[in-house]
Amino acid sequence: xxxxxxxxxxxxxxxxxxxxxxxxxxxxxxxxxxxxxxxxxxxxxxxxxxxxxxxxxxxxxxxxxxxxxxxxxxxxxxxxxxxxxxxxxxxxxxxxxxxxxxxxxxxxxxxxxxxxxxxxxxxxxxxxxxxxxxxxxxxxxxxxxxxxxxxxxxxxxxxxxxxxxxxxxxxxxxxxxxxxxxxxxxxxxxxxxxxxxxxxxxxxxxxxxxxxxxxxxxxxxxxxxxxxxxxxxxxxxxxxxxxxxxxxxxxxxxxxxxxxxxxxxxxxxxxxxxxxxxxxxxxxxxxxxxxxxxxxxxxxxxxxxxxxxxxxxxxxxxxxxxxxxxxxxxxxxxxxxxxxxxxxxxxxxxxxxxxxxxxxxxxxxx
Amino acid sequence: xxxxxxxxxxxxxxxxxxxxxxxxxxxxxxxxxxxxxxxxxxxxxxxxxxxxxxxxxxxxxxxxxxxxxxxxxxxxxxxxxxxxxxxxxxxxxxxxxxxxxxxxxxxxxxxxxxxxxxxxxxxxxxxxxxxxxxxxxxxxxxxxxxxxxxxxxxxxxxxxxxxxxxxxxxxxxxxxxxxxxxxxxxxxxxxxxxxxxxxxxxxxxxxxxxxxxxxxxxxxxxxxxxxxxxxxxxxxxxxxxxxxxxxxxxxxxxxxxxxxxxxxxxxxxxxxxxxxxxxxxxxxxxxxxxxxxxx
Numbered sequence: 001x002x003x004x005x006x007x008x009x010x011x012x013x014x015x016x017x018x019x020x021x022x023x024x025x026x027x028x029x030x031x032x033x034x035x036x037x038x039x040x041x042x043x044x045x046x047x048x049x050x051x052x053x054x055x056x057x058x059x060x061x062x063x064x065x066x067x068x069x070x071x072x073x074x075x076x077x078x079x080x081x082x083x084x085x086x087x088x089x090x091x092x093x094x095x096x097x098x099x100x101x102x103x104x105x106x107x108x109x110x111x112x113x114x115x116x117x118x119x120x121x122x123x124x125x126x127x128x129x130x131x132x133x134x135x136x137x138x139x140x141x142x143x144x145x146x147x148x149x150x151x152x153x154x155x156x157x158x159x160x161x162x163x164x165x166x167x168x169x170x171x172x173x174x175x176x177x178x179x180x181x182x183x184x185x186x187x188x189x190x191x192x193x194x195x196x197x198x199x200x201x202x203x204x205x206x207x208x209x210x211x212x213x214x215x216x217x218x219x220x221x222x223x224x225x226x227x228x229x230x231x232x233x234x235x236x237x238x239x240x241x242x243x244x245x246x247x248x249x250x251x252x253x254x255x256x257x258x259x260x261x262x263x264x265x266x267x268x269x270x271x272x273x274x275x276x277x278x279x280x281x282x283x284x285x286x287x288x289x290x291x292x293x294x295x296x297x298x299x300x301x302x303x304x305x306x307x308x309x310x311x312x313x314x315x316x317x318x319x320x321x322x323x324x325x326x327x328x329x330x331x332x333x334x335x336x337x338x339x340x341x342x343x344x345x346x347x348x349x350x351x352x353x354x355x356x357x358x359x360x361x362x363x364x365x366x
Numbered sequence: 367x368x369x370x371x372x373x374x375x376x377x378x379x380x381x382x383x384x385x386x387x388x389x390x391x392x393x394x395x396x397x398x399x400x401x402x403x404x405x406x407x408x409x410x411x412x413x414x415x416x417x418x419x420x421x422x423x424x425x426x427x428x429x430x431x432x433x434x435x436x437x438x439x440x441x442x443x444x445x446x447x448x449x450x451x452x453x454x455x456x457x458x459x460x461x462x463x464x465x466x467x468x469x470x471x472x473x474x475x476x477x478x479x480x481x482x483x484x485x486x487x488x489x490x491x492x493x494x495x496x497x498x499x500x501x502x503x504x505x506x507x508x509x510x511x512x513x514x515x516x517x518x519x520x521x522x523x524x525x526x527x528x529x530x531x532x533x534x535x536x537x538x539x540x541x542x543x544x545x546x547x548x549x550x551x552x553x554x555x556x557x558x559x560x561x562x563x564x565x566x567x568x569x570x571x572x573x574x575x576x577x578x579x580x581x582x583x584x585x586x587x588x589x590x591x592x593x594x595x596x597x598x599x600x601x602x603x604x605x606x607x608x609x610x611x612x613x614x615x616x617x618x619x620x621x622x623x624x625x626x627x628x629x630x631x632x633x634x635x636x637x638x639x640x641x642x643x644x645x646x647x648x649x650x651x652x653x654x655x656x657x658x659x660x661x
Contacts, residue, residue, distance in 0.1 A: 050554070050558060051558075052554050052557065052558070071561050072557050072558045072561060073557070073558060073559070073560060073561030074561075077558065078558065078559075079554070079555065079558055081551040081554065081555060082551070083549055083551045084551075085549065085551035085552045085554065085555040086552075086555075087552065087555075087556070087569075087570055088552070088574065089570070089573035089574060090569075090570075090573075098556075098559050098560065098569065098570075099558075099559035099560065101560075102559055102560035102561070102562060102565060146555075146559075150559075
């Protein structure tokens, strides 16, 4: 089965070590998204599995084959590139056929596959055209078709949607997701766009500085970020992170912020036993705030804070509150936001079960 | 005629002092080439009687093709008096293999250096770059020994071989730089799709090379056709190119110099590259201006 695993991968460029002992397992049929900021090593990792670059040390397995030393064409992969990388002098059909001809498939089989891909991706009317006569979305579909006809076990995508406009991007996102649902190939998909990652992936690996910060399902990564980097990277608008000190008040864990504001942590979950007096970071997602809740319900912490600014983003609005001298972003219904004035004080509740607490020193989740 | 819409008429541009200077300079530069060419052309149509009068700028009194005919069919080069036509065909026979060999070798070397991960590609490229500055005269004798050892000295093969060797540094650099501009994703895709050196070259790279091929074609046709030294040193008696015939024809130690025949012969020799340039000139400029591929 085409299960892909990276074992102790090291990649150096001269004196610079990009990947240092990376391990990662992708199950058969997984849609793995490698997500991270520019220069985190995600594209390098993709090039390594494709065989376009050599590993400095380590082993890459596809199924039970060790492909580390194989030529790119022998690895049973196909790849979709950010710039589409269509062969400019070949027609759409020629582009689809090139990879098949090299595999010495019988003509009927090649024709059948090309036909199949053309139907699947609605390329039929475009078969005679040259890439320069296609729109961006059409080029991307041809590029995907070219990857699909090879019937590769593993599909690689290198930021395939970043050159498309926003509307087309969301359409193509759906289309790729649908392809994965129907054909169920193993997909490794590199992007820096967290919306693509959240909507399409079955697994996300978040990378920074050549290391995998967290590997898990989209829900897991979003709800339980493993460290401060993941917490601040995933989510738009980003999670509010405020420094505080962990204290015990009458046997209850409490976070005390710089200006003395206290937030009860009763109901918050801790993965590790923690001592009082630790410096921590308290993470609160903008969309988990509840505005105008009356009274102090159990399991909620209440804050009363002055409004600095109100932003309308379209379907949502963001209210920014002054919390210990920093902005605290709260998502609100647009009509609620419209009634909010700068300078007035509003009370917001936050369910303590949804608090994300991190050690301020190590950055790890508590 | 309606004058509606002409709301902000533009003044016709005046020629200013600076542009006059530029025009004068350009005109002078053009004269340097045009005046000798004019003399060449009019002389070739005169008969010797008029030439002896010495007025080199005057038009022919009687226009005649006689000098041209004589230069092509009857003029003597060394012992043979078959005219330039023999040299012309020799030149064609030299041109075709030289052209194909020099372009093919440099093209494939450039492709390999630009696209494939080759050991020592950097030092090799530097070496090529250095050899581009080595004058032909310096390596001429070793090359003669080499071709003698290869057993091809004095044949068309030797001339084609030497042309290929001499053209390689510059042409390889030209091709390599052109292929370097091909988006790397296209190459990566081709490597994953096929991985075959020749298949990628023939199916992907060659069809993209149109522009640069025209440029190199013109450069090479001009330099091979106009070459004298390689032809005279490496060619045998029967394989001397047109330029050698021309030189033999005009260097006469006894008797009168037939200026009109010499002029006609010089023009005949110069015509083929000119024709190529006029036919392909438009593409030449395009090819120099265009990079590899967009989109």
